[in-house]
Amino acid sequence: MDDQNKNLILATALSFVVILVWFVLFPPPEATAPTxxxxxxxxxxxxxxxxxxxxxxxxxxxxxxxxxxxxxxxxxxxxxxxxxxxxxxxxxxxxxxxxxxxxxxxxxxxxxxxxxxxxxxxxxxxxxxxxxxxxxxxxxxxxxxxxxxxxxxxxxxxxxxxxxxxxxxxxxxxxxxxxxxxxxxxxxxxxxxxxxxxxxxxxxxxxxxxxxxxxxxxxxxxxxxxxxxxxxxxxxxxxxxxxxxxxxxxxxxxxxxxxxxxxxxxxxxxxxxxxxxxxxxxxxxxxxxxxxxxxxxxxxxxxxxxxxxxxxxxxxxxxxxxxxxxxxxxxxxxxxxxxxxxxxVIDFLNSIDWGWFFFLTKPIFWLLHNINQLIGNMGWSIIGLTLIIKAALFPLAYKSYVSMAKMKELQPQMEALKAAAGDDRQKMQQGMMELYKKEKVNPAAGCLPILLQIPIFFSLYKVIFVTIELRQAPFFGPFQDLSAPDPTSIMNFFGLMPWGGPEAGTLMATIFIGILPLLLGISMYLQQKLNPAPTDPTQQMIFAWMPWVFMFMLGSFASGLVVYWIANNTITFTQQYLIMRSQGYKPDIFGNIKSGFKRKSKADEK
Known part of the structure; x- marks a missing residue:
């Protein structure tokens, strides 16, 4: 069995392990019927x-x-x-x-x-x-x-x-x-x-x-x-x-x-x-x-x-x-x-469970509440909140995406370094550090917006889960409760049929996901295509599987949270694509993952 097949099997096994562990750690809450x-x-x-x-x-x-x-x-x-x-x-x-x-x-x-x-x-x-x-x-x-x-x-x-x-x-x-x-x-x-x-x-x-x-x-x-x-x-x-x-x-x-x-x-x-x-x-x-x-x-x-x-x-x-x-x-x-x-009534607002990130959950909910007061639809309010958050983080995102574009440009040279170093990892690391220094590239610059998104994502999850304003809040069509998982599934033809899908939180619901998780997986895939691929084949395979793993993992989450993540991915993709174009790079979204973009020629620029 060659290394590529081994890596594929390993990545597949790891993906299913992640899904099963997630299902065990976050089981659906069940009401206990009194005997x-x-x-x-x-x-x-x-x-x-x-x-x-x-x-x-x-x-x-x-x-x-x-x-x-x-x-x-x-x-x-x-x-x-x-x-x-x-x-x-x-x-x-x-x-x-x-x-x-x-x-x-x-x-x-x-x-x-x-x-x-x-x-x-x-x-x-x-x-x-x-x-x-x-x-x-x-x-x-x-x-x-x-x-x-x-x-x-x-x-x-x-x-x-x-x-x-x-x-x-x-x-x-x-x-x-x-x-x-x-x-x-x-x-x-x-x-x-x-x-x-x-x-x-x-x-x-x-x-x-x-x-x-x-x-x-x-x-x-x-x-x-x-x-x-x-x-x-x-x-x-x-x-x-x-x-x-x-x-x-x-x-x-x-x-x-x-x-x-x-x-x-x-x-x-x-x-x-x-x-x-x-x-x-x-x-x-x-x-x-x-x-x-x-x-x-x-x-x-x-x-x-x-x-x-x-x-x-x-x-x-x-x-x-x-x-x-x-x-x-x-x-x-x-x-x-x-x-x-x-x-x-002193500190009465603290009766709402804002959690450890109260310094984020409180202002996030305040902003979401006021946007909803203007729009009157909590789904569109979540998208509006996402736009505001992305606008606030744009200066950091700009530097990050410029750095990612330069990293993507250096991929051929990094592949050459890997081939020259062979199994000598220390030699390869030294060569990469010299390359980064020569080209004035900071490989960690692309991580900062991602790290900032983690507490924001968790805080929004907390807000959507604990606040009553999201309970039974409608969006459109089959999405009539943004605090509940996506009710659509292939089993009800994605909401076109009058019957319901699999019961939320069950293994069937995790496998037969709805429209929102599918859109989430696609948006994550497109966003990933703009990022520099790891040089290690195993890491490449794992990263290639991540959008689809997350698609199943987050399928049982509150649909309001999935709406936020879809909007966030879409906006991130748009920002990153336009910034890379402005830096002289033409991303090839549906091309080979190793050469996902190419430098514009003078003829292209004309």
Whole structure:
């Protein structure tokens, strides 16, 4: 077997190994369907953990049980963007859906549900109350199962708040007023009027409880993808902390409560909650308010919990105490969250997972968002963003392409050096260095734009993957979700037929790729034809296969990212072609890869 055939087999084997390794390292995220056994477990063990209190005696009190809602009365929540209800049992906000978002692109798809009551699979709810201090027992304060009375209002809407009330056996009147804005922010005002003849101490708290599914307490609808944070997110006096769900399960056990817990002391500003891919719930005390935040996990009942506990309040007989907090429950829309941050929620934009390259992902998304505001189509906005990025990098690209053109011109001399040196690699390297020095060529100059593209590409991938603005964002024709892989395939005649292609993320989808990956492979091939070929035959073969390997590797990526790469390759090819022509070289795109261009003759120039 000659060396050329050996190299071909080696390159082919390496290509398939790369594809298989990629498929193993980046498997498609799969939602875990709740089992019947897990659902029953969630209903039977529907207990939320008791809040941590500043008072040691109160901290040792029994847990506040959040039992199933059954037939308790409910008060409707209805705004332009939200629909749901508040249960009078516990006064819980436990039924909330988002009118603007659907679970899929199907015409009959349901709207996205954020919160669910106890008694349903994967219960997820917010509840508020008072932790008893000196002079009070647990039954003297409202808890998770207190039966509240509607005192004011009939429906919770933007213009109509509601007030709930409950009176204990000591003639202490507790009230809770709930209000909601035009987006996703609830205001919760808790008050107590001490009608007893003794002074009472208590600490107001807020709790977000999320029931897990299965033996390992996995939650449904999680992507479980390494570049995406899903779990607890909180800000403590300017410090952002992100804790994945599996890390919450590893917290040290709190001896007073029999549960894993991590406690944060907040001096002035902060918030805590749960974040998923596109949705979030967050407890937000008033700006400047000190409080204690905690993240917990109850291994017995498979319940995750975040909480905020405000300082203990002492209420004299005849006096009234009041405290206000906020609850965010909705979609992680950049503009909406930014407005909340401008209105006093410190560092709220950091609730979006910008990643390690936040110094790139934030401005890239800002630019993409504003371009989309002008164009109104996210696909064309990605292409416009690519044009701007390429324009910003053009000075470096110009030097790089000029260097590549000179390198391409030197290829015949480099081949001659290789033939003269034979197997003496040191002699060949010395000869090449002398040639570069003589012709004033920097072989590394062509690498800089490529190196700069790597963090930009990763940052854009992060933006496309984590931001809700790309979710179900249409481009044209069959491309109706730029955050999803290309839906076209030879199996549906590239989108011409009404049926779908292979399921995204499967091996079939990796093999039977769509239009966008094909265009990506072609654009990479054409761009590669302008670059100087390596002198080593094996390297030549590997580089020749790279466009087609990447075509399959990136076929399962978000189509918005593939659109960016196609646009980037096309613009790069155009720039490089024109610059090489301006330097006196006439690229031969479809010629032999070793002589891909030729110097213009004087006759050509005329």
């Amino acid at each position: 019947e056994e897990a659902s029953i477990s969630a209903v039977e063990n529907n207990i939320a953990l008791a809040p941590s209190t500043p008072d040691a005696q109160a901290a040792a009190a029994t847990q506040a049980e959040a039992s199933a809602d059954d037939e308790s009365p409910r008060i409707a929540i209805e705004t332009a963007r939200l629909t749901g209800s508040v249960s009078l049992k516990g006064g819980r906000i436990d039924d909330l859906s988002l009118k603007d978002y659907r679970v899929s692109l199907d015409d009959d798809a349901e709207i996205v549900k954020v919160l669910s009551p106890v008694g349903t699979p994967s219960a997820y709810y917010a509840l508020y109350g008072w932790a008893p201090g000196a002079g009070l027992a647990l039954e003297d304060v409202p808890g998770a199962n207190t039966e509240w009375t509607l005192e004011e209002g009939t429906e919770l809407s933007v213009d109509t708040p509601i007030t709930l009330s409950w009176t204990n056996s000591k003639n202490m009147i507790f009230r809770r007023t709930l209000a909601v804005d035009e987006n996703y922010m609830f205001s919760v005002t808790q008050s107590v009027e001490n009608g007893s003849d003794t002074t009472a101490s208590m600490a107001p708290y807020g709790i977000l409880a999320r029931h897990g599914i299965g033996e390992d307490a996995d939650l449904p609808d999680l992507k479980n993808f390494f570049i995406l944070h899903e779990g607890v997110v909180n800000v403590t006096d300017g410090t952002l902390t992100e804790t994945d769900y599996d890390d919450v399960r590893d917290f040290e056990v709190n001896p007073n409560e029999g549960a894993q817990a991590e406690v944060y002391q907040v001096q002035k500003d902060g918030w805590i909650g749960f974040t998923d891919h596109f949705w979030m719930t967050t407890l937000i005390p008033e700006a400047g308010q000190s409080f204690k935040a905690a993240a917990k996990y109850d291994n017995r009942r498979k319940i995750y919990q975040t909480e905020t506990v405000l300082p203990t309040m002492t209420v004299a007989p005849g006096a009234t105490a009041e405290v206000s907090t906020q609850l965010f429950a909705g979609a992680k829309e950049w503009e909406t969250i930014r407005n909340y941050e401008k209105n006093g």
